[in-house]
Amino acid sequence: MEVDAGALRRNFRAVRASVGPSVGIVPMVKADAYGVGVREAVRALDAHEPWGYGVASVAEGIELRRLTERPVVVFTPIAPGELPAAIDADLRITVSDEATLVALGRAATDGASARFHAEIDSGMGRAGLDPRGIDSWGPALQAALAGGAVWEGVFTHLHSADDSPDTVDPQIALFESTLARLAPGPDVLRHALNSAGCFVRPGYAFQLVRPGIFLYGGRPGMESPEPDAVVSLRARVIRVKEARPGDTLGYGSTHVAERAERWATVAVGYGDGLPRALSNKGWGVVGGRRVPIIGRISMDVTVVDITGLPSVRPGQVVTFLGCDGQERVTLGEMADLAGTIGYEVLTGFTPRLPRIWELPVGP
Numbered sequence: 001m002e003v004d005a006g007a008l009r010r011n012f013r014a015v016r017a018s019v020g021p022s023v024g025i026v027p028m029v030k031a032d033a034y035g036v037g038v039r040e041a042v043r044a045l046d047a048h049e050p051w052g053y054g055v056a057s058v059a060e061g062i063e064l065r066r067l068t069e070r071p072v073v074v075f076t077p078i079a080p081g082e083l084p085a086a087i088d089a090d091l092r093i094t095v096s097d098e099a100t101l102v103a104l105g106r107a108a109t110d111g112a113s114a115r116f117h118a119e120i121d122s123g124m125g126r127a128g129l130d131p132r133g134i135d136s137w138g139p140a141l142q143a144a145l146a147g148g149a150v151w152e153g154v155f156t157h158l159h160s161a162d163d164s165p166d167t168v169d170p171q172i173a174l175f176e177s178t179l180a181r182l183a184p185g186p187d188v189l190r191h192a193l194n195s196a197g198c199f200v201r202p203g204y205a206f207q208l209v210r211p212g213i214f215l216y217g218g219r220p221g222m223e224s225p226e227p228d229a230v231v232s233l234r235a236r237v238i239r240v241k242e243a244r245p246g247d248t249l250g251y252g253s254t255h256v257a258e259r260a261e262r263w264a265t266v267a268v269g270y271g272d273g274l275p276r277a278l279s280n281k282g283w284g285v286v287g288g289r290r291v292p293i294i295g296r297i298s299m300d301v302t303v304v305d306i307t308g309l310p311s312v313r314p315g316q317v318v319t320f321l322g323c324d325g326q327e328r329v330t331l332g333e334m335a336d337l338a339g340t341i342g343y344e345v346l347t348g349f350t351p352r353l354p355r356i357w358e359l360p361v362g363p
């Protein structure tokens, strides 16, 4: 797995160009920076001065604390017992319910004041304070502030900005009407946009935006631009077989040679995160030519049909994601063929695949 730090930075700059220079950017680096490697991702992005970083869990936040001094926000609701560890690591936590507000107020009175971002549930449903319950949690929030908790941000999360941008306006309207009732001070940072939102509704950038997938080369919907490719997946041919008509291939013998065929066995499989759903469906590229994946993908190897390509030899590189010559397999194409999304493909690459970072010479 090759990761292009220059492309990661160019994608960051594309987000900045879309939302404008005064908006703070919070790259989402959860799940090991969508699988590319959080340490190197933070090193590459830090030069562009993001406002801070976003993670999913306290454990990820504690790891990130060692890599940056910028603010780190934990975006998934934390379990009750995790608050002391979060405060200790100076993580910003997300508040989704009244019980956490009460716990924050208590912790602050005990001298461990915590910064928090309040999440407003505008339709995502999985987390966030429900605007209909504001009469109950609104006073709890004020009590936490009176106790000494620090209100750093308030945000909502978009559910369909990628494939139905029309849903963004009503979500933002609900967010804004809730803000009007809450009346946070001018220092409380408002934020709403994920990658798709940064491109389809940049006018709703408020003070911060939270891009993820676009930075890592995933196109968040057809109305967004195509990001630069960040991740390539390549592996070497380890064997070439001259198959005769009737020869069977792989588990379940789902491919049978119909004529004389050449098969190349490549040293990558679903144990590395190459989606098994690409069996008999996906593509590799070798020497600038597309070659189909044939048979079932195994844990450690995958076979491609190189019939008509007599020059392919063991040792040659096959690209399953990324560019080779004029040919390119995008993350979107691979994910569509596998019946999933780019997020799942990227985070599915396993630790067995070395992450080889290509660091750019310039910015």
Ligand SMILES: *Cc1c(COP(=O)(O)O)cnc(C)c1O
Residues within 6 Å of the ligand: 028, 075, 157, 193, 194, 195, 196, 210, 211, 212, 213, 214, 220
């Ligand atoms: C993951 C996440 C994002 C980033 O979403 P992308 O679609 O990858 O840009 C933004 N905000 C929150 C709260 C998230 O959990």
